[in-house]
Amino acid sequence: AQSVTQLGSHVSVSEGALVLLRCNYSSSVPPYLFWYVQYPNQGLQLLLKYTSAATLVKGINGFEAEFKKSETSFHLTKPSAHMSDAAEYFCAVLVGTSYDKVIFGPGTSLSVIP
């Protein structure tokens, strides 16, 4: 079964420092992967998605993620953290025989220290 895991339920970085949020997937078929961000008491916003067109995916707000098949990873990075980046981040994988369901990872809470 396809699934995603996120190492680190909570990550804390200083403002201006590199952000690295980890996501590993398990899939027997080429996966379709997503990163979503959730601000308190709000829905989810799509940051970026992997479609197999390119291994390095650029998203909104300066985030990017690199798909590494050999490591079964899709880690999210941002060169310089901003206070407004503090939120919950979810890695997700598209599953189902028709790729019609999204399974979310447990999430990583990002704190940015001024």
Place this chain on the structure above:
Amino acid sequence: GAVVSQHPSRVICKSGTSVKIECRSLDFQATTMFWYRQFPKQSLMLMATSNEGSKATYEQGVEKDKFLINHASLTLSTLTVTSAHPEDSSFYICSAQPRTRSLPETQYFGPGTRLLVL
């Protein structure tokens, strides 16, 4: 583009009453909509998938008679929590998926509805 709304954003009700939550895709047609439940500090759990004009498909462990889902049009799906109890208190989030015929099809999420059952 790709905006999904939910109404109400927050609802408080008495135990035993029913609550209806609406999910609308504002600028696209969604043949498929999804309903999720999220407990505090936890991830989203898929409750059911609804396709316009057909019965919803519920995930294992979700009571279909308690969580009634109707997908009456290509822009509207409703979730009714029947005979709500305090344990139904949660954050309910819907998502809508436009039919693009190219993978991966992206889900767009509503802002969520906070339900508190007293």
